[in-house]
Amino acid sequence: MKKPKVIDLFCGAGGLALGLEKAGFKIAASVEFDSKACKTYRRNIGDHLIEADIHKLSVAEVLKFAKMEPGECSLLAGGPPCQGFSVQRRGDDVDPRNDLVLEYLRFVEGIMPQFFLMENVSGLMSKRGTPFLDKILNRVAELGYKTYLTKVEAADFGVPQMRKRVILIGERMTGAGQFFELPEAPIKDGKYRTVKQAIGDLASPPADGSLHPTIPNHAREAKLSAMNVERIQHVPQGGGREHIPEHLQLPCHRNNPGHRHMDVYGRLAWDKPSGTITxxxxxFTRGKFAHPIEHRSITLREGARLQTFPDTFIFEGSREEVAKQIGNAVPPLLAEVLGTSVFAALCRKEKKSPVARQQDVRMCELESSVS
Incomplete structure (x- = not known):
């Protein structure tokens, strides 16, 4: 079988594309709005990128760029920005970012791929997200797609990070049976890949804040204050702000055990996966992002390792811009697992060999072990 072709929406720095390429796919076209992420993508993945606001982009333009007609695309993939559905977000349920999942639906309608894959935060299945999810499910069913919906824990698939995500995969039915099966997680006993396994071999970044001479994107946080260095010194592995002496705590944290952000000013533990890389x-003031034993925040390269990016993948931009690219990415390893399942379905479809056990969207949702 020739390499099946993918159109990748909201591609960011290229985490999803990198994993799909490893699974055997060829990226025919990608779409991204953020200019720094585009620069990273072009450096590491390729020039098959449309840098544009998806609201202003027509399906016809993307298909022309990809040299395809409707129905020819093997896989439409993407992770629409999802902060509006986040369970951590406060405020009004109306968020302009939420309609990006409907832009994704617009491209499903126009491209009519054999399969589509959408990744999003678990909040897509919450009160805020359910109206959008239901609209997608109902519409793609009208278009003839069978859907597979599940929540996954990235750590169950070998990612050294606790990262809950919703995965929605659609298969365009032809009357020949079901060819797709959701992948089973290889890790079922909680023996997750740890922070030490992921970053323990990395040399300490230069003390002066400069980039490491041989490890890309590996430098200390330049703005880490003396006060924060002192705070870190009081936090044990896996600990957070509750371990910082009262006189060093922020006023809003003092005598406030009910404060919603308990993991801020925290430190990673060697023997566990990290929390979600945001x-x-x-x-480290934003979560458990201090190094397990060194008194500093983790570097961009260490965050990229926890997201399963290889060291050969070099990010472009400032520290803040690169952190955004890394934190918003689909872990390439998880993308590869999902892509491998779709690739296998395409192979079965070519051989006209449907799967014996039928899977259903609601069954997958109910069977999910991720709360």
């Missing part, structure tokens, strides 16, 4: 993992 778009602001560049500062």
């Amino acid at each position: 778009a602001r993992f560049d500062s």
Whole structure:
């Protein structure tokens, strides 16, 4: 079988594309709005990129760029920006970012791929996200797609990070049976890949804040204050702000055990996966992002390792811009697992060999072990 072709929406720095390429796919076209992420993508993945606001982009333009007609695309993939569905977000349920999942749906309607894959935060299945999810499910069913919906824990698939995500995969049915099966997680006993396994071999970054001479994107946080260095010194592995002496705590944290952000000013533990690598993992004040034994925030390269990016993948931009690219990415290893399952389905479809056990969207949702 020739390499099946992918159109990748909201591609960011290229985490999803990198994993799909390893699974055997060829990226025919990608779409991204963020200019720094585009620069990173072009450096590491390729020039098959449309840098544009997806709201202003027509399906016809993307298909022309990819040299395809409707129905020819093997896989439409993408992770629409999802901060509006985050369970950590406060405020009104109306968020302009939420309609990006409907832009994704617009491209499913126009491209009519054999399969589509959408990754999003678990909040997509919450009160805020359910109206959008239901709209997608109902519409793609009208278009003739069978859907597979599940929540996954990235650590169950070998990512050294606790990262809950919703995965929605659609298969365009032809009457020949079901060819796709959701992948089973290889790690079922909680023996996750640890922070030490992921970053323990990395040399300490230069003390002066400069880049490491041989390890890309590996430098200390330049703005780490003396006060924060002192705070870090009091935090044990796996600990957080509750371990910082009261006189060093922020006023809003003092005598406030109910404060919603308990993991801020925290430190990673060698023997466990990290927590979710967010778009602001560049500062330990934003979560458990201090190095397990050194009194500093983790470097961009260490965050990239926890997201399963290889060291050969070099990010472009400032520390804050790169942290956003890394934190918003689909872990390439998880993308590869999902891509491998779709690739296998395409192979079965070519051989006209449907799977014996039928899977259903609601069954997958109910069977999920991720809360």
